[in-house]
Amino acid sequence: MEVKEILSRCDHTLLAQTATWDEIRALCDDGMRYGCASVCIPASYVRQAAAYVEGKLPICTVIGFPNGYDTTAAKCFMATDAVADGAAEVDMVINIGWVKDRRWDELLAEIRAVKAACKGRLLKVIIECCFLTDEEKIKMCEIVTASGAEYIKTSTGFGGGGATREDVALFAKHVGPHVKIKAAGGTADLKDAEDFIALGASRLGTSRIVKAVKAMEG
Secondary structure, rough: OOOOHHOOOEEEEEEOHHHHHHHHHHHHHHHHHHHEEEEOOOHHHHHHHHHOOOOOOOOOOOOOOOOOOHHHHHHHHHHHHHHHHHOHHHHHHHEHHHHHHOOHHHHHHEEEEEEEEOOOOOEEEOOOOHHHHHHHHHHHHHHHHOOOOEEOOOOOOOOOOOOOHHHHHHHHOOOOOOOOEEEOOOOOOOOHHHHHHOOOOOOOEEEEHHHHHHHHOO
């Protein structure tokens, strides 16, 4: 697979607690230069980044991040606020405790509510695979499929484990045909990226691919 094709699937990401505007601006510069799918950044920088890129690059942000246990109302406000600031894509974290409690109807209702708050923008649903059993992952594939969200996403990168080949393959087997897959937190190099894409991932949440391409350029 051509490097350009891999880069076009990357959500070039910086979500560190210490992220500064200089670092976010450099991320945007790289995202535009290398033709990334988006930059995924903290919500507090969305308005500034959207103004900076002037429509040349989609801005993605995260809500309910990284723990997922904000109230539904809070998540909906975060999504509305992000969209108003210029976010084209929103990645939300589910309430993982509700999965453990098997509160399936509430999980579905929350994702649908956040989807409505996104006002037509892409919604990616982070289920944080490292905390779930395969049975729970399969159930969440069903719920995300029913919710109207465009993507199911493996991980925040802050939960102690990132995307695995097994989880991406599991998603591909169990999501509906309209649901795409984002592998995040486990893409260390171009080989990982190619493997995740071959297994069914349409997006990769990572900062390492751009770094790897820069290193190749010498």
